[in-house]
Amino acid sequence: MSTTRGQHLIGKEVGDCLLEQLIGYGGSSAVFLAQPRDSEQKVAVKVFLPRSTMDSQAQKSFYRRFLREAQAASELDHPHILSIYAYGEHQGLPYIVMPYMPGGTLAEYVKLNGPLSLRVAQSYLQQIADALDYAHKCGCVHCDVKPANILLGQGGQVVLSDFGIVRLLQGTSLTAKQSTQTPEMLMGTPDYISPEQALGEPLDGRSDIYSLAITLYYLLAGNPPFNADSSIAMALMHVHEKPPLLGLQRADVTPQIDEVIDKALAKWPEERYQSAGAFSAAFSEAVSHVDNIDQVALINRAPNRRLMGKAHRNGASFEPEVRVKPMSRRPTLLRNILLILTLCVLLMASIATFFVLHSVNNAHPPITPGASNGALAGDILAGDESDWPSSPISRTFFFSSDGRYHIVNKSANAVALALYGTNQFANYLLSVTTSEIAGNKDNGDYYGVVLRSDQEESHYYLFEISAYDGGQYGFWLIDASLSLPVLLAYGPIPSFKAAAGQNNVITVQANGNTFTFFVNGTQIGKSIPDKKTPAFTSGEVGLSVEGDNTEIAFSKMQITKLP
Numbered sequence: 001m002s003t004t005r006g007q008h009l010i011g012k013e014v015g016d017c018l019l020e021q022l023i024g025y026g027g028s029s030a031v032f033l034a035q036p037r038d039s040e041q042k043v044a045v046k047v048f049l050p051r052s053t054m055d056s057q058a059q060k061s062f063y064r065r066f067l068r069e070a071q072a073a074s075e076l077d078h079p080h081i082l083s084i085y086a087y088g089e090h091q092g093l094p095y096i097v098m099p100y101m102p103g104g105t106l107a108e109y110v111k112l113n114g115p116l117s118l119r120v121a122q123s124y125l126q127q128i129a130d131a132l133d134y135a136h137k138c139g140c141v142h143c144d145v146k147p148a149n150i151l152l153g154q155g156g157q158v159v160l161s162d163f164g165i166v167r168l169l170q171g172t173s174l175t176a177k178q179s180t181q182t183p184e185m186l187m188g189t190p191d192y193i194s195p196e197q198a199l200g201e202p203l204d205g206r207s208d209i210y211s212l213a214i215t216l217y218y219l220l221a222g223n224p225p226f227n228a229d230s231s232i233a234m235a236l237m238h239v240h241e242k243p244p245l246l247g248l249q250r251a252d253v254t255p256q257i258d259e260v261i262d263k264a265l266a267k268w269p270e271e272r273y274q275s276a277g278a279f280s281a282a283f284s285e286a287v288s289h290v291d292n293i294d295q296v297a298l299i300n301r302a303p304n305r306r307l308m309g310k311a312h313r314n315g316a317s318f319e320p321e322v323r324v325k326p327m328s329r330r331p332t333l334l335r336n337i338l339l340i341l342t343l344c345v346l347l348m349a350s351i352a353t354f355f356v357l358h359s360v361n362n363a364h365p366p367i368t369p370g371a372s373n374g375a376l377a378g379d380i381l382a383g384d385e386s387d388w389p390s391s392p393i394s395r396t397f398f399f400s401s402d403g404r405y406h407i408v409n410k411s412a413n414a415v416a417l418a419l420y421g422t423n424q425f426a427n428y429l430l431s432v433t434t435s436e437i438a439g440n441k442d443n444g445d446y447y448g449v450v451l452r453s454d455q456e457e458s459h460y461y462l463f464e465i466s467a468y469d470g471g472q473y474g475f476w477l478i479d480a481s482l483s484l485p486v487l488l489a490y491g492p493i494p495s496f497k498a499a500a501g502q503n504n505v506i507t508v509q510a511n512g513n514t515f516t517f518f519v520n521g522t523q524i525g526k527s528i529p530d531k532k533t534p535a536f537t538s539g540e541v542g543l544s545v546e547g548d549n550t551e552i553a554f555s556k557m558q559i560t561k562l563p
Contacts, residue, residue: 006030006049013037014090015097017045033100043085044100047093063094070096076138080131082151082161098161103152106219110147115222118252118293122284124150124158125216129276131160132212136205136276143203145211146192147218190234191224195267198235199487206269209276213264216283221249222298225265232478239267240446240546251297256286380420381405381432381557387421404553406437407447407545419453419542426538427562430508435501436467437551445547446474451510452539459536461488462544463508463517471496473524475515488515488528495522511562512537 009019009032017034023044024031034045048063067087074084086097103109106124110116116124128150135142142160149162190198194210197203218224225243228234243265247253260282266272273279287293381388382403389397396408397418409416432449439445446464453460458480465473471493477486496519497504507518513535516527541559545552 006032006047009047014045014047014095015086015088017043017097019045034097036097042100044098045095046098047090047095049093063089063092067094070094073140076135076140078131078134080127080157080159081135082159101151101153101159101161103154105148106150106152106158106215107147109152110219110222115250115296115298116219117296118220118257118287118290120156121216121219122280122287122293123156124219125212125283126280127158128160128212128215129280132205132208132276136208141203141205142208142211143197144189144192145208145215146189147215148189150215190231190238191226193235193238194269195239196269198238204269205276206272206274209264209272209279210266210269212276212279213261216264217243217246217261220246220253249299251299252290252292252295254286254290256289257283260286378558379403379556380559381554384421387423389418400553402555404435404555405543405557406551406553407543408438408549408551409545409547410549415544415546417450417457417542417544419450419457419540421540422455423540424538425452425510425541425559425561427511428509429560429562430510430541430558431505432543432557433503433505433555434465435503435553435555437501437553439467439547439550439552445545445550447545447547447550447552448473448543449506449508450540450542450544451508451515452536453542454536454539460539460542461510461515461530461536463506463515464544464546465493465496465504465506465519467496467498470498471519473517473519475517475528477530488530489525491525493519493524495520495524509562 006022006025009030010022012019014032014034016037018037019032019034021033022030023033029046029048032045032047034043036043067089070084070087074087077083082098082101084096084098088095128145132142132145142162144162145160149160151159151161153159192211192214194203194207197207214224226234226237226241228237243262245253245258246261247255247258260279263282264272264279273282382399382405385399385405388399388405390399391397394410396410396416398406400406405418407416407418430449430451434447436445436447445468446466448462448464451461451463460478462476462478463473464476465471469492472490473493474490475488477488479486505518505520507521509516509518513531514527514529517524543552543554
């Protein structure tokens with residue numbers, strides 16, 4: 001964000017307060033030091049500025065929701081929640097007037113002074129946990145708990161700010177009524193959002209507990225647990241990746257402390273502590289068994305993993321790219337990506353699908369753009385090796401002697417993705433056989449099929465499966481124009497073969513904006529129409545693998561064009 005954003009408001013009066021100095025930025029806002037007309041005490045005024053990607057209708061919806069929920073949040077009265085003096089609109093821009101806290105934020109403090117001691121972190125955790133439990137009892141979910149929203153007062157006191165963007169629960173006693181948000185309008189900060197928040201699912205107070213645990217991790221480590229090049233990649237890591245243990249970074253963090261934080265960071269809300277107070281109490285109990293809790297004992301950290309070289313679609317001398325989940329948006333690289341898991345399906349009998357797949361002549365040539373009649377590509381893996389990325393040095397993408405195409409993901413924080421040349425497909429029936437050669441079979445080793453991708457990989461659909469919990473799937477819409485990926489469907493795969501070395505056949509029917517998925521001949525869920533955005537009607541197909549040291553062998557990939 002440009003440092004000049006909001007400068008035009010300095011010297012103007014907003015809500016009977018003269019804006020004197022720009023003191024900070026938020027994701028969609030600027031914070032000013034201001035002088036009220038009727039008081040000598042300075043205040044902070046937060047003005048919400050429109051994002052460049054918002055159209056006028058989206059702005060109006062955003063502003064109405066903000067003002068409605070700010071009204072409710074202003075009724076919260078707790079010693080560790082920053083008060084809201086006033087709120088309203090100034091020339092169409094929503095604003096909040098709050099107390100000015102000269103001590104700054106915990107994020108700024110840790111950045112300047114390094115990680116906190118266990119004793120200080122315990123004190124701050126207890127105060128914020130008390131504030132969250134109170135807010136949750138009042139029917140408010142904060143949705144943006146992070147160090148930058150925790151302000152330092154005097155005498156070791158902290159307060160939680162930014163309750164102006166809360167989510168209100170059904171049955172709340174506050175003035176405002178429950179609001180709804182779509183995944184495209186998801187609020188929060190990617191570094192600290194919960195998995196359910198990243199997926200656009202319904203939230204309750206347990207989402208704040210996850211964010212509070214990420215905040216505690218930052219206070220003790222000096223950095224959040226995940227590192228990615230884009231907000232989408234960061235959100236996906238919260239959904240899939242297991243955070244590294246704090247005990248590997250600090251000598252004073254015991255296994256008991258790691259267990260407490262690990263439980264608070266569980267991917268599923270029901271597996272976390274059910275209240276912020278319970279989380280705080282468990283952490284306090286674990287800390288009570290540690291000596292020298294006033295000292296910070298950091299361990300030398302290993303260097304961060306880097307991306308594995310440059311992608312070059314048509315040159316064998318270059319290593320294909322392994323992208324952080326998904327690729328960061330760089331103006332010089334027009335590469336954008338994301339990834340994870342999920343499913344989708346159209347009403348269609350598995351017997352009919354198998355009949356189509358096995359009765360068509362494999363000798364037909366690959367489908368070409370603009371073809372009008374149905375055609376079956378032969379094995380587009382073994383038959384068209386030159387159209388698939390190859391990395392002879394790193395052995396990330398390679399063909400084995402039996403004609404299978406192997407993708408090896410060598411990083412927990414990256415996704416290996418390969419597209420089939422520049423071949424375009426519209427409506428088709430696709431089948432590919434998969435076999436997990438190596439992997440942890442946990443919730444991080446997903447692999448599957450990319451559908452209707454553009455050449456820059458800035459938009460596509462992704463269907464992935466995993467051996468986790470006996471078989472899981474996910475179906476995603478990835479679009480660089482959206483702040484986060486859209487989860488279209490996910491769930492269990494009863495027909496999944498989880499034993500080591502077994503093959504699982506993925507079948508996809510893509511017809512217009514509707515998708516149907518099969519695993520081993522059994523339809524998974526219902527047919528899924530993409531109604532959230534104009535559907536992508538054609539594009540490239542590909543394969544993807546994620547999960548540290550996960551190796552998948554793909555074979556017998558066929559595509560039949562549908563009318």
